[in-house]
Amino acid sequence: MLLLAYGDETISRTRVFEWFKRFKEGRTTVESDKREGRPSTSRNEEMVQKIRTAIRDNRRLTTMELSNEFQISFGSVQTILTTDLDMRRVAAKFVPKLFSDEQKENRKQIATDLLEYSESDEFFLKSIITGDET
Structure with a gap:
């Protein structure tokens, strides 16, 4: 029935059974479960504060410059700026929302x-x- 309704866009039969089992057990969301993994060493309160201070001193710093200055990944800097500091890029400056x-x-x-x-x-x-x- 799913193949008839959605064609090539249909999820796999295994995934359907897995979701059915999860919802039958009382799950109410389709969000993925939290995964265990190595804790982030670059996205901590100390690093967030350092980046906040650097951006306040010079709003024209690029994500790559911040990444090189603090020796953390480009993605971590982006996450700190957008998620932790709630900032976005506007005309080559980081501006708080x-x-x-x-x-x-x-x-x-x-x-x-x-x-x-x-x-x-x-x-x-x-x-x-x-x-x-x-």
Whole structure:
């Protein structure tokens, strides 16, 4: 029946029996089981912190440069940047998807300073130059 429905895209008969057995035992997901293996030596908290510091110092570093600098694999650097640091590449810079606590606090301080300055100087907002495309 599967061959008729899906043709060449059909999974093997063995795999069907294996999944049937797993679901019959109460499994509710098709995700693979965790596999035992050698623990990662390059993706630890110390390495994540080193890469975070390097990126904050210079956002134009490439994944290969970070890999060579810290002597870890290219893939490990990519995983640290995208998964652990939640960053992505935008115009040759690594940019966090969300602001860090430090950046939020800095932004809040700047906004507070500008608000206080605008309240103390009535001409402050009039001195701001804005423009449009016309």
